[in-house]
Amino acid sequence: MGVERRPLSRRSVWTAKAGAIVGFVLYVVVVRWLAPLISSAGGHAPVGVGIVLALVPSLLWLALFYVQDAQEPEPLADVFRVGAAGMILAAAVAIPLVRSVYRVSEWLYASPLVTLLGSVLVVAAIQEWCKFAAVRYTVLESPEFDHVGDGVGYGIAAGLGVATMLNLVFVLEGPTVAIVPATLRIVVTCLAHAAFGGIIGYFLGREKETPRTAPSILWGYLIAVGLNGVFRTTLGAIVRTGLVYRPWNGLVLATVLAVVVTVLLFRLARPEWEMREA
Amino acid sequence: MPGRAHWKSHDYTIYLALVILLALGWGVRASAEGREKTFADPQGTFHLKYPARWLPTAGAGSLLEVEDPLSGGLAPTRLVVSRGPLPTDQGLDQIAQAEVLARARQLDFYRVLSSDPKSVGGRQAVAIEYAFVADPQEGVLAAERIPVVVRGVEVIIPAGTVVYRLDFRAADAVFTSALPAFDRILRGIAL
Numbered sequence: 001m002g003v004e005r006r007p008l009s010r011r012s013v014w015t016a017k018a019g020a021i022v023g024f025v026l027y028v029v030v031v032r033w034l035a036p037l038i039s040s041a042g043g044h045a046p047v048g049v050g051i052v053l054a055l056v057p058s059l060l061w062l063a064l065f066y067v068q069d070a071q072e073p074e075p076l077a078d079v080f081r082v083g084a085a086g087m088i089l090a091a092a093v094a095i096p097l098v099r100s101v102y103r104v105s106e107w108l109y110a111s112p113l114v115t116l117l118g119s120v121l122v123v124a125a126i127q128e129w130c131k132f133a134a135v136r137y138t139v140l141e142s143p144e145f146d147h148v149g150d151g152v153g154y155g156i157a158a159g160l161g162v163a164t165m166l167n168l169v170f171v172l173e174g175p176t177v178a179i180v181p182a183t184l185r186i187v188v189t190c191l192a193h194a195a196f197g198g199i200i201g202y203f204l205g206r207e208k209e210t211p212r213t214a215p216s217i218l219w220g221y222l223i224a225v226g227l228n229g230v231f232r233t234t235l236g237a238i239v240r241t242g243l244v245y246r247p248w249n250g251l252v253l254a255t256v257l258a259v260v261v262t263v264l265l266f267r268l269a270r271p272e273w274e275m276r277e278a
Numbered sequence: 279m280p281g282r283a284h285w286k287s288h289d290y291t292i293y294l295a296l297v298i299l300l301a302l303g304w305g306v307r308a309s310a311e312g313r314e315k316t317f318a319d320p321q322g323t324f325h326l327k328y329p330a331r332w333l334p335t336a337g338a339g340s341l342l343e344v345e346d347p348l349s350g351g352l353a354p355t356r357l358v359v360s361r362g363p364l365p366t367d368q369g370l371d372q373i374a375q376a377e378v379l380a381r382a383r384q385l386d387f388y389r390v391l392s393s394d395p396k397s398v399g400g401r402q403a404v405a406i407e408y409a410f411v412a413d414p415q416e417g418v419l420a421a422e423r424i425p426v427v428v429r430g431v432e433v434i435i436p437a438g439t440v441v442y443r444l445d446f447r448a449a450d451a452v453f454t455s456a457l458p459a460f461d462r463i464l465r466g467i468a469l
Contacts, residue, residue: 102303106348107310110331114310121303129296140285211284218291225299 013153014266016065020194021258023060024187028251031183039179050171053183057190058083058160065153078139079157085134086161086197094126094162095169115236120229127162128224131197132217134158135204148205148269155201156194163193184247191254192231195261196224202265231257314466317342319361324399324442327466328357329459346456353412353426355448355456357463364441373441374404374434381432385410396433399469403435409450429453431460437469 039045108118135154167186203220238249313330337343342359349355382388391407409429430447446460
């Protein structure tokens with residue numbers, strides 16, 4: 001007899017998300033504190049350390065998700081599948097399109113307007129499609145996926161999958177890794193992409209739960225694309241001003257984004273949640 | 279619960295949106311890559327256009343010195359434009375020869391690869407393709423202190439009472455891919 005698979009608990013999604021935001025910020029603080037022990041005099045460490053740094057946030061979220069809902073069997077395999085699909089799509093589609101086809105690094109910073117337009121129309125459009133596809137082609141048609149909260153959870157998993165692959169590529173690019181700046185970048189990427197993925201997942205969940213009254217998934221995709229592009233542009237402007245590099249500003253921005261999106265989605269999903277429990 | 283056909287209709291919508299966004303993004307890319315800046319000699323009629331993303335660097339004795347920030351390393355892709363008085367007792371070939379001798383004294387393992395006449399901005403000019411070995415002592419990482427073969431093209435253009443020198447150089451590994459940018463610059467020169 002196999003384990004009965006149940007839908008994602010709506011509470012576990014929100015609790016894991018809130019815990020992850022706090023956990024990610026604490027993770028940066030811990031790494032900052034441990035940096036002198038695990039890096040050389042210049043604050044650099046081998047690539048292997050960077051790989052671990054890149055994987056920790058996603059594993060942390062998975063652990064929080066699992067521990068939070070230990071009393072009910074959870075389709076952790078489904079969450080893992082969606083995350084893995086996000087990683088594969090990021091590696092096979094997003095990164096090659098952005099780097100090799102559009103060669104974004106050669107023109108994106110020509111002017112602030114070009115940076116914004118390129119970030120929205122190219123980078124964000126491709127990344128958000130990867131998250132949509134990661135949920136769409138794995139668990140969307142599963143009968144266990146029938147709540148808005150399920151969609152948000154799977155969307156976050158897809159977002160973290162994409163973020164993890166982006167972070168792995170980042171740390172593998174150089175011979176060494178600057179511990180603290182790399183960790184900040186990794187956490188900012190995870191917080192942001194989890195938020196965008198949650199938006200797409202919310203709209204997918206609404207469509208699943210109430211197909212007749214739900215707003216089109218297209219809105220979710222376009223909102224996520226717009227938010228991703230604007231976030232990228234703003235992040236670039238506040239992290240680097242002239243020759244001054246302020247990576248902690250990025251963490252503040254990403255944390256605010258994650259909190260605002262989480263609260264908003266929670267409030268939007270709550271009426272359906274309370275109706276079901278009544 | 280929605281069926282497969284229901285989801286397919288949403289798939290088409292998302293794919294269509296993606297295609298439209300990427301098409302618009304391609305247009306932004308084409309527009310951005312074609313952006314150029316114009317440099318004009320304040321004491322003459324010489325002007326040229328170069329890629330907008332190339333950044334000025336500090337250069338002594340030159341009218342213009344710009345680098346491609348994406349080329350990186352300690353032998354970045356670079357264009358230097360300088361002006362000097364035109365020697366009245368020398369022809370173009372002699373001016374080019376003097377330039378070669380001066381470079382050979384300044385640059386390690388300087389070699390002339392070719393020297394050909396060229397028409398630039400309607401004027402008779404000469405293009406000297408060369409190579410030398412750059413020794414970047416100031417690199418921070420060990421990998422950056424390895425000597426690098428640099429290739430370049432120096433174009434000498436007499437114009438009235440002055441002679442313009444355009445020196446374009448790049449690391450040997452990227453020279454061939456960088457050369458089209460210099461060719462575009464040459465085609466846009468006006469005197």
